[in-house]
Amino acid sequence: MLQLKSLINCIDNSGAAIVECVMIVGQKRHASIGDRIVCVVQKQRPGQAEVMGASSSGNKVKRGDIRHAVIVRTRQQVTRRDGSAVRFDDNACVLINKAGDPVGSRINGIVGQELRKKKWSKILSMAPMQA
Amino acid sequence: MNAAPLCRRPLGCLKTSLRQARQQNVLFGRTMATATETPAAAERTPGSSMLPDHNFYQLMDTKTKKLRSAFAVYTPPTINTTLTTPLKPLKGIRKGGMRPLPPAAPLPGLLKAPSDPMPLLHAAQIKRMDPTGARAKLFEKTRHGVRPGDVLLVTHRRNREPFAGVCISVRRAGIDTAVLLRTALSKVGVEMWYKVYNKNVAGIEIIKRPRRRVRRARLTYMRLPKHDPGNQTELVLEWKKSRKALLSKAGAAKKGGKKNAKKAKAGAVAVVGKK
Numbered sequence: 001m002l003q004l005k006s007l008i009n010c011i012d013n014s015g016a017a018i019v020e021c022v023m024i025v026g027q028k029r030h031a032s033i034g035d036r037i038v039c040v041v042q043k044q045r046p047g048q049a050e051v052m053g054a055s056s057s058g059n060k061v062k063r064g065d066i067r068h069a070v071i072v073r074t075r076q077q078v079t080r081r082d083g084s085a086v087r088f089d090d091n092a093c094v095l096i097n098k099a100g101d102p103v104g105s106r107i108n109g110i111v112g113q114e115l116r117k118k119k120w121s122k123i124l125s126m127a128p129m130q131a
Numbered sequence: 132m133n134a135a136p137l138c139r140r141p142l143g144c145l146k147t148s149l150r151q152a153r154q155q156n157v158l159f160g161r162t163m164a165t166a167t168e169t170p171a172a173a174e175r176t177p178g179s180s181m182l183p184d185h186n187f188y189q190l191m192d193t194k195t196k197k198l199r200s201a202f203a204v205y206t207p208p209t210i211n212t213t214l215t216t217p218l219k220p221l222k223g224i225r226k227g228g229m230r231p232l233p234p235a236a237p238l239p240g241l242l243k244a245p246s247d248p249m250p251l252l253h254a255a256q257i258k259r260m261d262p263t264g265a266r267a268k269l270f271e272k273t274r275h276g277v278r279p280g281d282v283l284l285v286t287h288r289r290n291r292e293p294f295a296g297v298c299i300s301v302r303r304a305g306i307d308t309a310v311l312l313r314t315a316l317s318k319v320g321v322e323m324w325y326k327v328y329n330k331n332v333a334g335i336e337i338i339k340r341p342r343r344r345v346r347r348a349r350l351t352y353m354r355l356p357k358h359d360p361g362n363q364t365e366l367v368l369e370w371k372k373s374r375k376a377l378l379s380k381a382g383a384a385k386k387g388g389k390k391n392a393k394k395a396k397a398g399a400v401a402v403v404g405k406k
Contacts, residue, residue, distance in 0.1 A: 073319065082331050083309070089320030110316045131321050
């Protein structure tokens with residue numbers, strides 16, 4: 001149940017750690033797993049290049065960047081067609097560009113299986129686990 | 132009446148006279164309503180008729196070509212028994228369909244309160260979804276049934292990985308009986324509800340039981356970091372190893388893996404790891 005101002009963990013290696021939802025794309029309700037949002041990067045992950053003093057090559061996004069993202073986990077329980085339901089302990093997303101391709105090259109953490117239904121196959125193939 | 136408009140529109144007078152007639156008609160209709168009542172209708176007293184006097188809800192049955200009432204009128208059985216005179220079948224309303232009941236005849240089916248149909252429905256559905264009764268037995272409210280605190284392994288049919296987790300709660304609701312499992316996958320807590328009688332759930336196995344009896348029905352405290360059970364994969368590996376050892380002792384070590392896979396496909400639910 002993510003909406004305006006929700007703070008969401010970013011679980012890819014794009015460089016963002018925490019992002020804030022500013023808009024949900026294509027619907028006027030709260031966002032759930034597999035929904036696309038527009039977000040602002042609020043907190044960066046400390047990159048290795050940044051420590052050395054040079055421009056952060058590892059971090060593809062900076063604090064204050066406006067990016068698109070896909071929700072991959074929600075604390076709100078998501079019911080599936082067969083009656084089973086899944087609920088995670090945090091809200092997480094993966095940054096994407098406007099074409100829908102992931103910004104990062106790796107995802108650290110489990111993602112929800114609802115992504116398959118919403119046709120985010122690239123994110124699914126990058127994820128180490130699905131639940 | 133004004134003469135000038137009459138000259139221009141000769142039929143105008145017709146209009147006025149017709150209007151007068153119409154007004155009179157309405158008036159007379161109101162005043163003389165009682166006189167127009169048919170004798171047949173007058174005969175019927177409200178107590179004697181089973182159906183209301185108006186008959187606007189009658190329908191012609193397309194198959195039998197008979198008039199039938201579109202609504203079933205419920206009459207409590209006590210009224211029928213108190214009536215002493217048999218009722219005359221009403222004109223127009225399906226002949227022979229409404230027969231008066233003999234006054235002394237008891238109505239055991241109607242006098243008894245109808246039993247709740249839901250348990251029967253649940254039982255029928257459970258029998259359909261679980262013909263062997265294995266799932267129902269696994270979730271019996273006995274010592275051997277699943278209790279909160281047990282570690283369960285759920286095998287799913289739709290090419291998903293088996294999910295192992297601590298049972299936090301059991302929702303007992305007939306065919307909707309479900310279990311809530313909690314585990315941590317890639318350091319993130321995950322909770323899954325599984326319907327016990329779902330055919331997609333190929334198997335549910337008890338991997339481990341708590342040493343001490345858990346004294347709560349809902350172990351929601353396990354969501355707190357202090358009490359979080361964490362990952363269950365080690366337990367699953369251990370359990371698989373022990374099961375393999377048992378099978379090899381029986382002399383079926385090679386066949387064990389295949390057999391178990393087959394078993395899971397057939398929807399068998401095993402109670403293993405009983406302590």
